[in-house]
Amino acid sequence: MKKSLKLLLLAASVALLASPASAKTIRWRMALSWPSTLTPLASPPMEVAKLVKEMSKGKFIIRVEGAEKTKSALGVLDMVKSGSYQMGHTGSYYYIGKDPNTVWFTTIPWGMTTAEQYAWFYYGNGMKYMKKVYDKFGVYSYPGGNTGVQMGGWFRKEIKTVDDLKGLKMRIPGFAGKVMAKLGVNVVNIPGGELYTSLDRGTIDALEWVGPAMDIKMGFYKVAPYYYTGWHEPASEMSFFVNQKAFNKLPKKYQVMLITAMKAASADMYIENFAKSVDAWQKMIKEYPGIKVKTFPIPVLKAMKKATDEIMQEYASKNPLFKEIWTDYQSYLKKARTWTMMSEYYYLKASKEVGAGE
Numbered sequence: 001m002k003k004s005l006k007l008l009l010l011a012a013s014v015a016l017l018a019s020p021a022s023a024k025t026i027r028w029r030m031a032l033s034w035p036s037t038l039t040p041l042a043s044p045p046m047e048v049a050k051l052v053k054e055m056s057k058g059k060f061i062i063r064v065e066g067a068e069k070t071k072s073a074l075g076v077l078d079m080v081k082s083g084s085y086q087m088g089h090t091g092s093y094y095y096i097g098k099d100p101n102t103v104w105f106t107t108i109p110w111g112m113t114t115a116e117q118y119a120w121f122y123y124g125n126g127m128k129y130m131k132k133v134y135d136k137f138g139v140y141s142y143p144g145g146n147t148g149v150q151m152g153g154w155f156r157k158e159i160k161t162v163d164d165l166k167g168l169k170m171r172i173p174g175f176a177g178k179v180m181a182k183l184g185v186n187v188v189n190i191p192g193g194e195l196y197t198s199l200d201r202g203t204i205d206a207l208e209w210v211g212p213a214m215d216i217k218m219g220f221y222k223v224a225p226y227y228y229t230g231w232h233e234p235a236s237e238m239s240f241f242v243n244q245k246a247f248n249k250l251p252k253k254y255q256v257m258l259i260t261a262m263k264a265a266s267a268d269m270y271i272e273n274f275a276k277s278v279d280a281w282q283k284m285i286k287e288y289p290g291i292k293v294k295t296f297p298i299p300v301l302k303a304m305k306k307a308t309d310e311i312m313q314e315y316a317s318k319n320p321l322f323k324e325i326w327t328d329y330q331s332y333l334k335k336a337r338t339w340t341m342m343s344e345y346y347y348l349k350a351s352k353e354v355g356a357g358e
């Protein structure tokens with residue numbers, strides 16, 4: 001009797017373990033727009049895979065595949081849309097050719113800072129518009145980590161006037177490239193692996209990349225001494241894409257795990273990039289004390305702003321949703337900037353006056 005009861009209990013527990021809900025392991029793949037070793041950009045997808053695996057006790061596995069494997073850095077949206085990959089980690093503005101409204105979820109020249117943009121995403125209308133823009137691709141989009149203010153780029157010669165930009169050969173992609181082209185810059189597209197040699201040999205006069213944390217690996221500081229401060233990518237946000245059908249099929253608890261992991265990993269990337277920039281800059285300036293940090297002269301900055309406004313106007317006149325988001329973005333930026341100035345800006349200004357942090 002005793003023995004059969006034991007057997008009964010054993011059978012019951014085996015049945016429980018073998019029930020479909022507890023036995024099934026979910027396996028996803030995530031495609032990246034960058035090599036899987038290119039931190040900090042590749043950090044959020046790695047972190048998401050790790051967190052989801054731990055939280056699900058190994059029942060939800062996401063295999064991360066970098067651009068070295070997929071061979072299609074800019075094909076991430078299509079791969080997630082088709083469902084060949086359930087997830088992607090990329091930059092929204094790479095898909096400007098499919099829809100100009102994708103730019104709002106990365107950054108725009110003269111746009112919001114990281115804090116302002118996260119406020120707009122989560123407490124303004126940003127996420128609402130993100131969903132609207134990506135619904136037509138059958139994709140859910142989520143913020144995927146921020147670089148903070150990107151530097152204006154490395155220049156072999158100093159830029160003193162707007163005329164100095166005319167005929168200048170520069171690698172500067174996307175929206176900022178359109179602005180520079182309007183100012184007479186000869187915008188060129190060169191693969192990342194050839195940039196250092198092109199700059200060293202003078203095939204190009206200037207280029208922009210990201211900021212110290214990522215620029216240091218490229219070595220640009222060894223061949224172009226002028227490092228300009230930013231204007232064109234004040235808060236570049238990466239994006240996670242999730243195939244809607246795949247997400248909707250996930251058990252609710254895995255949906256919550258995934259969303260929580262994406263948010264935590266995104267916040268981490270901003271911190272990692274900040275910390276690495278702090279150290280990378282110290283290393284660069286120690287190794288090459290001749291690097292000159294410059295801000296473009298005011299007439300040059302004003303010309304960049306004017307060209308930006310003209311391009312935004314062109315898009316807005318052709319695309320009603322672009323106009324709607326631009327209006328919303330500008331009105332949020334205006335009120336958010338008032339607070340940024342009252343808090344961060346005047347604190348930094350006051351600190352500088354008294355020598356705090358020097």
Ligand code: CA
Nearest residue numbers: 150208209210
């Ligand atoms: Ca950049």
